[in-house]
Amino acid sequence: MSAVTAEVREAVVKRRGHPSSHGEARFGFAMIGLSVLFVAIFTAIPIVASLGLSFFSWDVISTPEYVGLENYRRLFTDGPVLKSFGVTLGMALAIVVLQLTIGLGLAVLVNQRKLVWVRTLFRTAFYLPLLASTAAVSIFMGYLFDYKFGVVNYYLSLLGISNVPWLTSGFGAAATIVLIAVWQQIGFTFVLFVASLMSVPTDVLEAAQIDGAGAFRTLFRIKIPLISPTILFAAVVALINAMQLFDQPYIMTKGGPGSATTTVTIQMYQKGFQNLQFGYGSAIAIVLLVAILVITGLQFLAARKLVFYQ
Amino acid sequence: MTGIHPPGNSLARRTLLKAGAGGLGLAALADLAACSKDGGGSSKSLKMLYFGEQAQATQLQNRLQPQIAKLDATIKFEISAINGTDWNDFLAKVLTQIAAGTPPDIISVATEGLQLMASKELAVPLDDYVTKDLGALKEYFADIHPALVESMMYQGHLWELPDSFNAGNMFYSTELFQRAGVVPPSADWTLDDFETAATKIAKFKGINAFGWVVRLWGSWTSFMYANNANLLEESKYDGGDWLWNKAYAGDAAAAGRKGGWKWGAPTANSDATVEALNYMIELTKKGLSPSPDVGGGGTLQGLFASNRIGMSIGGGFWAGGLTNAGMKNGSFDVTMFPKWKSQRHLFGAGGYAIFKSSKKKDLAWEVLKLLVKPETFDLVFPGNVTTPGRKSLVTAARYAKTGPKHWSVFYDTLTKHPDTAPIPAPPYYNALATALNQRTTQAISSGNAKAALDGLQSDLEKAAGAS
Numbered sequence A: 001m002s003a004v005t006a007e008v009r010e011a012v013v014k015r016r017g018h019p020s021s022h023g024e025a026r027f028g029f030a031m032i033g034l035s036v037l038f039v040a041i042f043t044a045i046p047i048v049a050s051l052g053l054s055f056f057s058w059d060v061i062s063t064p065e066y067v068g069l070e071n072y073r074r075l076f077t078d079g080p081v082l083k084s085f086g087v088t089l090g091m092a093l094a095i096v097v098l099q100l101t102i103g104l105g106l107a108v109l110v111n112q113r114k115l116v117w118v119r120t121l122f123r124t125a126f127y128l129p130l131l132a133s134t135a136a137v138s139i140f141m142g143y144l145f146d147y148k149f150g151v152v153n154y155y156l157s158l159l160g161i162s163n164v165p166w167l168t169s170g171f172g173a174a175a176t177i178v179l180i181a182v183w184q185q186i187g188f189t190f191v192l193f194v195a196s197l198m199s200v201p202t203d204v205l206e207a208a209q210i211d212g213a214g215a216f217r218t219l220f221r222i223k224i225p226l227i228s229p230t231i232l233f234a235a236v237v238a239l240i241n242a243m244q245l246f247d248q249p250y251i252m253t254k255g256g257p258g259s260a261t262t263t264v265t266i267q268m269y270q271k272g273f274q275n276l277q278f279g280y281g282s283a284i285a286i287v288l289l290v291a292i293l294v295i296t297g298l299q300f301l302a303a304r305k306l307v308f309y310q
Numbered sequence B: 001m002t003g004i005h006p007p008g009n010s011l012a013r014r015t016l017l018k019a020g021a022g023g024l025g026l027a028a029l030a031d032l033a034a035c036s037k038d039g040g041g042s043s044k045s046l047k048m049l050y051f052g053e054q055a056q057a058t059q060l061q062n063r064l065q066p067q068i069a070k071l072d073a074t075i076k077f078e079i080s081a082i083n084g085t086d087w088n089d090f091l092a093k094v095l096t097q098i099a100a101g102t103p104p105d106i107i108s109v110a111t112e113g114l115q116l117m118a119s120k121e122l123a124v125p126l127d128d129y130v131t132k133d134l135g136a137l138k139e140y141f142a143d144i145h146p147a148l149v150e151s152m153m154y155q156g157h158l159w160e161l162p163d164s165f166n167a168g169n170m171f172y173s174t175e176l177f178q179r180a181g182v183v184p185p186s187a188d189w190t191l192d193d194f195e196t197a198a199t200k201i202a203k204f205k206g207i208n209a210f211g212w213v214v215r216l217w218g219s220w221t222s223f224m225y226a227n228n229a230n231l232l233e234e235s236k237y238d239g240g241d242w243l244w245n246k247a248y249a250g251d252a253a254a255a256g257r258k259g260g261w262k263w264g265a266p267t268a269n270s271d272a273t274v275e276a277l278n279y280m281i282e283l284t285k286k287g288l289s290p291s292p293d294v295g296g297g298g299t300l301q302g303l304f305a306s307n308r309i310g311m312s313i314g315g316g317f318w319a320g321g322l323t324n325a326g327m328k329n330g331s332f333d334v335t336m337f338p339k340w341k342s343q344r345h346l347f348g349a350g351g352y353a354i355f356k357s358s359k360k361k362d363l364a365w366e367v368l369k370l371l372v373k374p375e376t377f378d379l380v381f382p383g384n385v386t387t388p389g390r391k392s393l394v395t396a397a398r399y400a401k402t403g404p405k406h407w408s409v410f411y412d413t414l415t416k417h418p419d420t421a422p423i424p425a426p427p428y429y430n431a432l433a434t435a436l437n438q439r440t441t442q443a444i445s446s447g448n449a450k451a452a453l454d455g456l457q458s459d460l461e462k463a464a465g466a467s
Helices: A003-017 A020-053 A070-075 A079-112 A116-131 A134-144 A151-158 A170-198 A202-210 A215-226 A228-243 A247-252 A264-274 A278-306 B013-019 B024-033 B054-071 B087-099 B111-119 B127-132 B134-143 B146-151 B174-179 B191-201 B220-226 B241-247 B271-285 B298-305 B317-324 B361-371 B374-380 B409-415 B429-446 B449-466
Strands: B045-051 B076-082 B106-110 B161-167 B169-173 B208-211 B232-236 B261-266 B309-314 B332-335 B346-354
Touching: A020 A278, A070 A278, A079 A116, A079 A170, A079 A215, A079 A228, A079 A264, A079 A278, A116 A170, A134 A151, A134 A170, A134 A247, A170 A228, A170 A247, A202 A215, A215 A228, A228 A278, A247 A264, A264 A278, A264 B087, A264 B429, B045 B054, B045 B087, B045 B361, B054 B076, B054 B361, B054 B374, B076 B087, B087 B106, B087 B111, B087 B429, B106 B111, B106 B361, B111 B346, B111 B429, B127 B134, B127 B241, B134 B241, B134 B361, B146 B161, B146 B241, B146 B346, B161 B361, B161 B374, B161 B409, B169 B174, B169 B409, B174 B191, B191 B208, B191 B271, B191 B309, B208 B298, B220 B271, B220 B346, B261 B449, B271 B429, B271 B449, B298 B309, B298 B317, B309 B317, B317 B332, B332 B409, B346 B361, B361 B374, B429 B449
Parallel strands: B045 B076, B045 B106, B208 B309
Antiparallel strands: B106 B346, B161 B346, B169 B309, B169 B332, B232 B261
């Protein structure tokens, strides 16, 4: 028996006999169990409950009535609800594209700063809005972008620019909400990209430099392909979040003007909690879930060609 | 009356849960659904839901507890506050509480939710209680305008004892009127007078002549009422004689009163309704009014209190609201809503109902009588945050500190304008409010009232059909 084999055997015996190994395993399972329990109670069960409820007509007060697929049939002929899917998709795509491009751009710029304190300062500054309550931010932004009394229009008027209907025209309201959502969420993608860019191997970058690649070519041919898994992750998370956009439009415009910013989640809330059509609201939630799953699936399909794993 | 009995192919709630066939998700529904039969608080407590802040509710609860202890020393009175931006928000949260299995014994509900609550039989009619205690309630009914009582009736039954109301009057800034050289409006002023005043006030930079918010009460709907139009066909339910003949015998104001307002087919795109909304669009185009916010009204009060708005629709609650926002007595006043085709006003009333699921209905009734006593009003509503439903409480002394100078306008709206009517709040009020908000903002941003109200008409027809 070689010395190495003996050493391994000794280690195995030692480990098997270690009194804490079983306890460690139990602790591990307990930790996983807690997470599983949490996900089951707050995610899985509500999804199953919603699915069940979507086959009923229920106003909370009266007895639930089984209606089969009626809620789904109604959904696919309900103009305002279908429109809300279009509105949501449009706003979500705008949010994701802006969040990724601006986030990446800022990350590249900050990453070029050699001073650590400068990088830390920018990281903190861009991440800060993410920590603020979305409801509070929305109320605050509502005041800032008010057509007549808002600070933004006040300063524009000092420059001789007439009042902009930020929240009172269809396009204006949608664009303003998108910008605010991007401003608040950009810290997330920014921090991801900064961390990812810092992990790009320096020898690869040096090799590119020696080969005569400029900054632009290094970014698009070296850095972006190398951080493409992070970009995919950021895109998936950002899109899932954006498809559930609720707080900003609900607080700032109540889905208006008209239905210009009425997202699917607002429709769901209105149908369920305001119009007491919990079955129909659940059906909308389930269709939104399926839509998000499909879009996420498409993202992963596209990733097969666009994402490079080292 | 709309029943809650299951229709043909419906399932009992417990059957629904069983039918979930082991689905853990449906098991979760059991918790949600547990509310149906056993609600109404514990046997040792009497629970009331209240629209406002919890601190205020706790204060009120502590003040009322000694009086309730006299009725039953073993009972603990609990008031839970529900905070919301408006009654729509409040009702949604109340229903969520019901779904969560914690329905109250007593609920304070405004006109907005009365027919919803009554049509779903969430509350019990008070007819028998009132008939039994009519002697004791004689002074109450003598003090409450019959229009308020009628607004609390549905299908011939009385569902709530009203204690407060707010009519859509016109508040104005005396300082801005003075600066613009506008004579304070008289009670019988017209829409032309209103626009003339607005045009003069709008000349000041940064000032809006007239401000409003998008909602059912006191919005462009006030203009609609003055234009003799409505969102729904108006009629009244038969019945109510049991009350009118006994509690209001010989009272001229009770003549023609019936069993509550019956809101019929939608008329949201009638010519007169379109004309009213068009008028608001024109006000915006002329720079006399900014684009309105949706719901609430807190921002509007704040702008008015900082003298950035010359006029706005408000009720008695504005007296307290403006004072709390820092306005001095004398810096604002109130008058009737201007006359258009008529000077018809709208109003909303507040009151108390007993929940059907309550196990202590008799005690709840005693508490209801306590809540509508004159001495309780200021405990419930300190600081003129609403208009008392009792005429005897609408006095110069009440408004001496806060103003307005012409406080008598509040009750005169009911007594001098007998055509004044409640807001159109049918059982499908929530859907109506949502559609109204959406279509109004659509009209203001597009400038096309007709198209928006055609849409509203369609929305309301669907909502009415689904209810």
